Amino acid sequence: MVHEGSRPKVSVLIVNRNGEQHLETCIRSILASDYDxxxxxxxxxxxxxxxxxxxxxxxxSCKVIEFEYDPLPDAAYIQGVxxxxxxxxxxxxxxxxxxxxxxxxxxKDLQEDPNSLVVPLELDWEGRFFHGSAGLAYYWITPLYAxxxxxxxxxxxxxxxxxxxxxxxxxxxxxxxxxPPSVLxxxxxxxxxxxxxxLLGFDVRVVSEARYFHKGAxxxxxxxxxxMWSAKSMLAAHYxxxxxxxxxAFTPLLLCYVLLKSALYLLRxxxxxxxxxxxxxxxxxxxxxxxxxxxxxxxxxxRATDISVFxxxxxxxxxxxxxxxxRGRSIAGTFMDLVxxxx
Numbered sequence: 004m005v006h007e008g009s010r011p012k013v014s015v016l017i018v019n020r021n022g023e024q025h026l027e028t029c030i031r032s033i034l035a036s037d038y039d040x041x042x043x044x045x046x047x048x049x050x051x052x053x054x055x056x057x058x059x060x061x062x063x064s065c066k067v068i069e070f071e072y073d074p075l076p077d078a079a080y081i082q083g084v085x086x087x088x089x090x091x092x093x094x095x096x097x098x099x100x101x102x103x104x105x106x107x108x109x110x111k112d113l114q115e116d117p118n119s120l121v122v123p124l125e126l127d128w129e130g131r132f133f134h135g136s137a138g139l140a141y142y143w144i145t146p147l148y149a150x151x152x153x154x155x156x157x158x159x160x161x162x163x164x165x166x167x168x169x170x171x172x173x174x175x176x177x178x179x180x181x182x183p184p185s186v187l188x189x190x191x192x193x194x195x196x197x198x199x200x201x202l203l204g205f206d207v208r209v210v211s212e213a214r215y216f217h218k219g220a221x222x223x224x225x226x227x228x229x230x231m232w233s234a235k236s237m238l239a240a241h242y243x244x245x246x247x248x249x250x251x252a253f254t255p256l257l258l259c260y261v262l263l264k265s266a267l268y269l270l271r272x273x274x275x276x277x278x279x280x281x282x283x284x285x286x287x288x289x290x291x292x293x294x295x296x297x298x299x300x301x302x303x304x305x306r307a308t309d310i311s312v313f314x315x316x317x318x319x320x321x322x323x324x325x326x327x328x329x330r331g332r333s334i335a336g337t338f339m340d341l342v343x344x345x346x
Contacts, residue, residue, distance in 0.1 A: 013090075013173075014042045018095070019046060046082070048079055075189030077190075080184065092176055099171050108213035118205045120172055121207075122208075123171055125170070125171075140165060141319050148317055148320035156317075163318065169184075182199060182205065195240035202306065226276045227278055243297050
């Protein structure tokens with residue numbers, strides 16, 4: 004439980020695999036924070052470079068948890084939370100840099116509403132606003148948003164992201180353990196995890212007063228692996244989170260997703276991506292029984308309806324649209340960001 008006015012301890016969990024070239028910069032930015040009471044834990048996922056030696060030589064106060072094999076980020080984070088002691092957890096990629104006040108601003112926001120997953124506003128490595136913010140929308144509903152964006156619906160409701168990028172994300176320890184990310188997905192977990200949190204009555208949001216820098220794509224593997232994880236996470240999120248009627252309604256959209264991605268890979272001669280897409284579908288089918296168990300648990304405990312989630316999807320497009328226009332992005336560029344946000 005996070006108490007108003009207290010200074011809760013924060014455990015910063017850095018997931019790392021062969022990230023020696025970024026790790027020192029990341030850790031130094033954490034240690035330069037103006038927030039007291041930090042525990043820094045490096046989750047090393049079977050690195051073959053000098054990451055572990057670097058941390059132990061330069062940052063002896065940091066804890067290192069070594070895995071014999073790469074468990075993928077979600078399983079690593081769960082072990083990190085179980086072996087750390089902070090009331091609040093900051094999930095962090097190794098290719099990030101924090102400002103000195105980033106952690107304090109996230110803590111302040113989370114104390115006001117502890118039942119949330121919060122992230123700072125993302126900047127690229129050069130300090131520009133990240134156009135990848137389009138990924139905070141539910142991009143497959145973009146065509147419908149394009150037809151309805153002038154309706155009063157958007158002006159009457161508070162717009163915000165549908166999902167957040169957990170390259171830098173804070174959550175209370177209690178909530179993390181209550182609703183952890185799915186180890187069945189392992190990578191590109193944001194869509195399913197954020198959707199599940201919303202269904203269970205929690206919130207996800209961007210703290211616009213806080214900032215961080217993200218190099219991006221430093222831990223993503225080859226096109227084939229990326230396509231595999233992307234397909235598996237997309238299918239898993241819809242299967243686990245939609246109720247029966249919603250799943251029936253969205254099935255044609257998922258089929259269009261598979262066909263469109265296949266066509267794009269073929270047109271670009273990215274045959275590795277096409278194979279990865281097929282592998283992702285196969286991996287999802289192999290794990291279908293386990294995903295079914297998760298689906299039953301989520302549907303039994305859900306507090307939000309699919310209609311309320313659907314409105315959040317539309318509002319997330321509006322949030323990205325308004326955010327980008329405020330910063331000088333063209334309408335065409337903004338919609339292209341939304342359309343291309345699907346990996």
